[in-house]
């Protein structure tokens with residue numbers, strides 16, 4: 230299977246390439262980014278020397294379609310929706326890592342991303358690529374809306390309890406490494422600003438809040454309402470979400486445990502730690518989502534952790550590709 234990565238020089242693009250090079254069934258045949266002059270990818274990222282010497286240039290969609298069957302869009306929102314329709318019309322499998330195709334209600338997308346949606350036809354047919362809950366739809370998809378990083382860890386950590394109506398008054402307090410914001414050149418995104426620093430941002434209007442609410446409402450079949458405050462921590466990668474909630478009735482840890490076990494019994498990338506709480510060091514570099522929880526009286530604290538660039542982006546994108554193309558779900562990811 231020949232694959233193309235558009236946005237190859239970004240954090241998720243680089244991570245995708247690392248995973249795809251290890252994948253037994255694929256060959257990377259096209260790369261591009263927004264770039265001043267074409268150059269060998271291994272010149273931009275010397276750790277790929279001898280492993281991937283393709284030229285990386287500005288996008289040439291015709292060339293990408295000619296050279297590849299599966300197209301990964303590791304691009305900023307807005308850019309993805311300007312490229313995706315071309316590839317869909319050519320019958321390519323498109324896996325988009327941006328938020329452009331994640332929202333069922335276009336008004337919500339336009340409000341939180343402050344832009345008009347230009348591709349409503351494909352928005353309707355896009356499938357939300359969270360394999361743990363949407364595998365049957367993913368298998369038949371031609372356009373995947375790969376989930377956001379905070380939504381992936383939040384949804385996986387909360388879904389079993391929300392589905393069973395056992396939790397209310399939910400607060401997601403999530404911490405992300407600096408790569409979550411992409412390779413942004415602004416001063417406030419630079420290492421010297423973030424090193425030794427920690428701050429919260431957008432407590433009420435972060436763009437991942439409506440995504441979390443949309444998907445959890447769909448999975449649980451009830452209108453979910455919750456609070457979500459993201460933070461940036463001085464680490465390069467990883468998201469740790471500490472989630473607080475009240476139980477709607479007294480339940481034992483073993484009962485909650487069996488709910489999670491039942492929900493994820495066929496999910497190769499969810500690891501249930503029971504009372505032990507996850508740590509970033511144990512998931513960084515992997516496609517796993519670790520989940521642990523503790524209960525006292527009718528209060529519960531759930532902790533979820535992922536690598537934002539892998540399970541929160543590139544790894545999950547490859548997991549979706551594997552499911553659609555009939556490869557083992559874990560190919561290239563273990």
Ligand SMILES: NC(=O)c1ccc[n+]([C@@H]2O[C@H](COP(=O)([O-])OP(=O)(O)OC[C@H]3O[C@@H](n4cnc5c(N)ncnc54)[C@H](OP(=O)(O)O)[C@@H]3O)[C@@H](O)[C@H]2O)c1
Pocket residue numbers: 235236237238239240241242261262263264288303304305306308326327328376377378408409410411412413537538541542
């Ligand atoms: N970072 C995360 O943890 C994460 C997690 C989940 C989803 N996502 C989503 O994944 C997408 C990529 O994120 P990222 O963190 O990898 O961003 P990034 O580091 O900013 O990379 C964006 C990539 O897109 C390229 N690009 C930008 N405009 C372009 C254009 N008009 N034509 C061609 N290439 C263009 C950039 O090229 P230059 O570098 O040359 O400008 C770069 O290669 C975003 O939509 C993001 O929201 C990110």
